[in-house]
Amino acid sequence: MLLPSIYLRRLPHIAVVQTLLKSTPTQLTITSPYSTGSSNETQNEPSPVGVFKYAQVPNKSYIQIRGPDTPKFLNGLVTSKLLPHFIKKNLTTIETDKGKTTREDSNMEVPEFDMTKGNWGLYQENSSHGPYISRFAQYTALLNGKGKLITDCILYPYPILSNDENSMKYPSYLLELNASINGRIMDALENHKLTSKIKFENLSPKSVKTWDVSIQFQNIPQNAENPWIDNIITPTTMMKTPNDAIAFTHSVISTLFKGNEESIKAMYVERRTDDILQLDGSAPQLFRIITSHTVEDISKLFNTEAFPFQFSIEKVGISSFRHFRMQNGFIESTDDVSPETMLPLELNFDYLPNTVSANKGCYVGQELTARTFSTGILRKRLIPVKLTNVEALKKLPVTENGTGYIEVQMKGGSESAGSEDKTMAPNPFGTTPNTKKPRRRRPAGSLIAHEGEDGVVMMRTEHFASIFNPDGKDVGQFYIPIERDGVEEELVGVIPQRPYWLTQWKKDNL
Structure with missing residues (x-):
């Protein structure tokens, strides 16, 4: 056939x-x-x-x-x-x-x-x-x-x-x-x-x-x-x-x-x-x-x-x-x-036919792009996701930086360096110790855009191995918190979807 x-x-x-x-x-x-050109063509194909x-x-x-x-x-x-x-x-x-x-x-x-x-x-x-x-x-x-x-x-x-x-x-x-x-x-x-x-x-x-x-x-x-x-x-x-x-x-x-x-x-x-x-x-x-x-x-x-x-x-x-x-x-x-917020390789342009050349001569923005090709170091990539409770996103305020990107957190994720809440010993001179407030957790990624429940997230590549392993232990662990007065009221679930280029990425990076 x-x-x-x-x-x-x-x-x-x-x-x-x-x-x-x-x-x-x-x-x-x-x-x-479905035609074979012969008189014995398959008749039961839809x-x-x-x-x-x-x-x-x-x-x-x-x-x-x-x-x-x-x-x-x-x-x-x-x-x-x-x-x-x-x-x-x-x-x-x-x-x-x-x-x-x-x-x-x-x-x-x-x-x-x-x-x-x-x-x-x-x-x-x-x-x-x-x-x-x-x-x-x-x-x-x-x-x-x-x-x-x-x-x-x-x-x-x-x-x-x-x-x-x-x-x-x-x-x-x-x-x-x-x-x-x-x-x-x-x-x-x-x-x-x-x-x-x-x-x-x-x-x-x-x-x-x-x-x-x-x-x-x-x-x-x-x-x-x-x-x-x-x-x-x-x-x-x-x-x-x-x-x-x-x-x-x-x-x-x-x-x-x-x-x-x-x-x-x-x-x-x-x-x-x-x-x-x-x-x-x-x-x-x-x-x-x-x-x-x-x-x-x-x-x-x-x-x-x-x-x-x-x-x-x-x-x-x-x-x-x-x-x-x-x-x-x-x-x-x-x-x-938003203009001037992302690198082309973070957006997977290197996996698109003839979109980014790895060996052409000088062009605007070439130096960093070529260096990234050379070193292979890329800590974030765009992946497709499914969103749950997506209507709750309307409750979020407009982002201050104007990009519209929304931070994605990981349940039990690591905090930024230096975020430990250290208890200071009493000061013998009676002055108030200079304590720093704990830093918030480092986001796992950012929701870049979405159409209803379908979206794209700039995800840190350190999570890829666990997200896309057969056991998928990190799937379902990502979310966007909807807060009021610093308290999480509800969550928008972020479920990573397997990108078409993942097999090639694994060959290059794992």
Whole structure:
């Protein structure tokens, strides 16, 4: 029995560019799921049911950056590596692989071309097939000089497809941000522009609309291969030239939105869920799609006829997608993380495909990030949690530091150093001894954000071994105290959930 899939023409594993060029698909071919192509097809398998969920995303702003120097300019600002040029290693450039990387090795599968000309897309540093070129967006980050996150962001090749020669003359991108931080990022771009041959401007909010989309194939066994892996994720990583990337991208958009291709202005294929797709055959593939402003309902553009099985369409609230992110330990924008309060690796950006480069050259915030890669010392990481008695959180006062983070305590947890209540001997001179008040217990972590009962906690890694051991002795031991006049009135339970990257973390740290 074949695995159920929407079936892209299967691509062979190719080691050389010439063979790859001959194998690049030009269009998607949809076949019946569970079909073996023989007359003895399995009849008792449950039919897949397609589910298309969507919501319009509010409060996003877009900065368009274009010009010959745009890739080089952005490469010096974001944490992703956007240029394939070999950078000589130094003390703040870390290569995580044991072997030495040469220029020939790193560029072997991507032919050289002039990256100052043509709207060619994005260079992606790593994949199972080596570096590649893509016209789908990249999830990345902007840091301050001390290596702390200003904001995460999505960088889109823009437009994703076009026949307009003027729009395809030079590299052109959209930087997606929360509207609340747009002004600060515009100032940063201006400060770093110097003599770079680029232009940047805010895209009119009336010119585009932003959508979150989830496409799922239900009734596929969890231990089966997820169809999205062979149909989009793997083929994307095999595109080695701009022409390959354009042909494949056109194939995907023409299949999913046949007849409405011109309405699709940019697309992000969610790559933070790659490991989740590997673990669950029916896990959905998420997309962030930018359309023209005239699109009132993106589901009307979706080509259900391309699929040989029933599809249901569900318009959901934006909170539905936020629940999904919280359940898997993802954050998004300044809605979740206040600027300059977290390190990117604390947020697990090192486990996300091409979000943080371990060996690129100089960029803003690189020094501390590279040092953390080098030493491996990271005392906190973000994990998903379930909250109980969540309504009680409304009783908490607004935090003084304005971050909105709420301390998580551990029952019977250790107190801060020097917190012992020591009894002083009587002073023979009759003066009152200078006694210090006991310090409060050191928190086990901080609740960073939540959507209902689904939340994310920045947890101290010293607790991971006991939390995620088979006996799970520390599970259920974490809580948020709700106090009045210094007395705990009630508790909000904090139950850690196993993050998808835990196996890799254990290999690296235990």
